[in-house]
Every structure is written in C-alpha cells, then in structure tokens.
Amino acid sequence: xxxxxxxxxxxxxxxxxxxxxxxxxxxxxxxxxxxxxxxxxxxxxxxxxxxxxxxxxxxxxxxxxx
Numbered sequence: 001x002x003x004x005x006x007x008x009x010x011x012x013x014x015x016x017x018x019x020x021x022x023x024x025x026x027x028x029x030x031x032x033x034x035x036x037x038x039x040x041x042x043x044x045x046x047x048x049x050x051x052x053x054x055x056x057x058x059x060x061x062x063x064x065x066x
Contacts, residue, residue, distance in 0.1 A: 006062065010026065010058055014054075016054050019051050020050050037064060038052055038057070
C-alpha cells in the first residue's frame, strides 16, 4: 500500500484531522503507541484534543512498516 492510498483510507475511516484516540482505534494499538509514533509531528491542539493531519499519520505508519 502506498502513502496516497493509506491517506485516502485514513480520511474515509477516521477523518482528515484524526485525534490520538481515533488513530489508536484505527491501528488497534494503545494511545501511548500513537503518541510515541507521532512524536515530533505537527499537531493541532484545541480543547485538550491533539489532532494530526491524515497525510502525516500515513507517513508515520509507512515509516514504521519500514
């Protein structure tokens, strides 16, 4: 799966600006795993919610898969 396809799937399943909890649910992992995976990525913080851009999430997933 390439980054563009993964980004499209993330947008369809959990939206364009998924939260840490959304990503954890999507991956079937813990929120701590997601926080570690997304460390250093640009984040939008509003009302204690950390939201990431779907393409950044896809990029980090691709990096982890290796």
